[in-house]
Amino acid sequence: MVASPTSLNALELQRVSVAQRLRDVSLNLSHGCLAGLIGPNGSGKSTLLQAAAGLLPAEGEVRWAGRPMLKIPVMERGRMATWVPQEARFEFGFSVRSVVAQGRFAHGDDERGVDAALERFDLAGLAQRPVNQLSGGERHRVLLARAVATEAPLQLWDEPLAQLDPRHALDVVALGRELASSGKTVLLSLHDLRVAHGLDFVVVLAGGQLRAAGKPIDVLTPSLLRDVFGVQLRTGPGMILELP
Amino acid sequence: MSTTRASPWILPLACALLAGLVVASIAIGDFPLSPARLWAGLTNEDALAATVIYQIRLPRVIVAVLVGAALSGGGLVMQAYFRNGLASPGLLGVSSGGSAGAVIAIAAGWATASLSVLPIAAVIGALLATGAVLVLARHGASTERLLLAGVALNALLGAVTSYVLSSYTLSYERNAQILFWLLGGLEDRTWEHVFMALPIVSAAALLWPLGRRMDLLSLGADEAQSLGVDVRRLRGWMLALTTVLTALATAVAGTVGFVGLIVPHVFRLLAGPEHRRLVPLCLVGGAAFVLACDLLARSVGGVRLGVITSLIGGPFFLWLLRRRA
Amino acid sequence: MTNIIRCVLLWLAVGSVTWATGAKGIRVVSQTVGTDEMLLALAEPEQIAALSQIADDEAFSAVATQAKAYPKLSIHGDAESILKYQPTLVLFADYSRSELVAQVKRSGVAVLVFDRYKSLEDSYDNLRRLAKAIGAETKAERVIADCEARVKNLREKLKGVRRIRVIAPSTYGAIPGSDTTFQDLCDYAGAENLAATIGKLVGHTEPPGEKMLTWPIEKVVIAGATAESALKPYEKLPPYQFMPAVKQRRVALLKPYQLSCVSHYRIDGYEQLARELHPDVFK
Secondary structure, three states: OOOOOOOOEEEEEEEEEEOOOEEEEEEEEEOOOEEEEEOOOOOOHHHHHHHHOOOOOOEEEEEEOOEEHHHOOHHHHHHHEEEEOOOOOOOOOOEHHHHHHHHHHHHOOOOOOHHHHHHHOOOHHHOOOEHHHOOHHHHHHHHHHHHHHOOOOEEEEOOOOOOOOHHHHHHHHHHHHHHHHOOOEEEEEOOOHHHHHOOOEEEEEEOOEEEEEEOHHHHOOHHHHHHHHOOOOOOOOOOOOOOO | OHHHHHHHHHHHHHHHHHHHHHHHHHHOOOOOOOHHHHHHHHOOOOHHHHHHHHHHHHHHHHHHHHHHHHHHHHHHHHHHHOOOOOOOOOOOOHHHHHHHHHHHHHHOOHHHOOOOHHHHHHHHHHHHHHHHHHHHHOOOOOHHHHHHHHHHHHHHHHHHHHHHHHHOOOOHHHHHHHHHHHOOOOOOOOHHHHHHHOHHHHHHHHHHHHHHHHHHHOOOHHHHHHOOOOHHHHHHHHHHHHHHHHHHHHHHHOOOOOHHHHHHHHHHHHHOOOHHHHHHHHHHHHHHHHHHHHHHHHHHOOOOHHHHHHHHHHHHHHHHHHHHO | OHHHHHHHHHHHHHHHHHHHOOHHHOOEEEOOHHHHHHHHHHOOHHHEEEEOOOOOOOOOOOOHHHHOOOOEOOOOOOHHHHHOOOOOEEEEEOOOOHHHHHHHHHOOOEEEEEOOOOOHHHHHHHHHHHHHHHOOHHHHHHHHHHHHHHHHHHHHHOOOOOOEEEEOOOOOOOEEOEOOHHHHHHHHHOEEEHHHHOOOOEOEEOOOOOHHHHOOOOEEEEEOOOHHHHHHHHOOOOOHHHOHHHHOOOEEEEOHHHHHOOOOOHHHHHHHHHHHHOHHHHO
């Protein structure tokens, strides 16, 4: 099954399998697409993101702009795709700024955009703080800021919203939207179906297999949600949070 | 944070301290030399004083500097490799392999044949141990497997050393030599030892260019890879360099504990975690630390270097930790 | 004419060198207790620059009292700690650290390394070697002759006596069999070392613990001040605690150094053990 949003393919996954965790997933994402990856725990979301970033030995093929991801030299790949882990663990007390500046490693450590990225994630005031003294949410924002600083056209974020307060979570979505409209491809895994509903494209995984992919309005149907998550979708008056 | 403000002074201070310790170590010793005689020795006018300075003290000082730099540099690399401040250069069995090799050479009586037998046996033991760990963990496999293979090998080699030690309990003299070696020391290091340890200089010089990559690796292997670091290659280099550093240090000075664990920690507390700054600091600082401990060991008399490094290093580190907390 | 002056000058030079390095100019440092014992027996007091750190320890040294008068090397001392005595000769054993020996050698000081000390003959050879180095050959022959006389005397006394069956127990899990200094001691003192004859042990080896209880041990050879204090560690140590010889305190008591002596002072041990095992012939 090949799912494609629109226009030119940026990220292509062809029959990608990772031992026991992912089976035969094929997927195309275009430039300028903000896509969500949903699925129950253990459905293979993190594995898919790592495979897409070329961090896992996988069967099948991952291509970026037509080139096999694993054939791209590591340094160049660092400028093309960036991946943000689900957990932000820091053993050593690097300053917030120096961690964000690591995003420029593949660019010869030129520090371009580092301060803007700090600013973007409300981290300017924490710039000199050691990262291992930050809260979980703050750490995650540091990792996202580092990812943004890479200016990579492919952004793969693993559950970026999980540890964030509502304001910063909305902010991350807004940022993803910004990056997408500047032509980048953003794929993020998440559990919040209401947020997923607002994205350009949704990919649904279950048991390591692709269950559905497409526009949220087409994919997030009551029957699929019942099938995949075992939850009942009810529409009606609800609470909607927005950035002011 | 104060660390970043204080740091520009730390390296020059450490260098000055090292230079002072070198001078002191050459001037002070069991053989009493007045300043005048010291000068006569340095200028080769007094043959006996010259022997003491150039054949006894100088090689010892150089070996101390090399060993200190090697152990703390090796420790720094291992801590970045395993993303754990508790990692030490001996984690993968390099030093216990070296010990086993040396102890076997002493027990078998080969060590008396030539000065180079003991260091060579230690290097062979260390390299075999590293090779075994890599095979056991299959090269490139996860750090966890590598760590477990190291733990297992350390236990095995420890048993070999204990076995040899226990079967020679009655050969008092050899046993004393083994213990002497196991507790580490720099007594009577010769120019042969200096030459044998010289590759430490090149291995240490290769550490600095890896500094930036080690920064990234120390915050996560996958993250580093995604940011453009060739993690496999980097890890290969790091393992090769620590192996060389630790094996040679063990070969010429026996097992000297604590340096590789504590010196990187101390400088991380003082100057922050960035490796391009830490590498030169640890090399100089480690050298100064071992030299200072050796100077103390000499003046106290009869206390082994390995004992002093731990006795001094432990409380100092705890004090620093409390002050920083 | 100039030739004559040259000859005179040469003669003066050679003469003064010989004088400077003559008997009076010798300064010896001894690094092991075995060489301490030999040195004290052969050298003039002013020739002794320093002795090993355990030279005055009665547990190891036959010459503890005499040794008190001389400086002692420091424990784990390096080459400097030896060179500071400005020796002309340094005595080592083959178990001295090779780096230490090499450093001292390289400083230009003469070095003697003793590597055979199992038997009494070895001890004599060592005495002669040292004597040659310090010019005390006649004194050495006198010491050896004296030793020979004592050994001969002992042999005559013990002629025809039944060998007493003994072992030398230890608290650290190994006992001496054949090819040890203890075997040498037994051979001269009229004793049968059961560890060698029944146990077939060679060198210092772990004994067959339970089987040892069946050995017909007449006396245990131990070192200490009194039989009580020397036996104390074995009273609660299997298998020794179950041995009749230990229970009934059948002990041959030696001075601590006598069990480990490698110099000619081992004869003290021969005599002492013989006296303990065969009191009748010494009445």
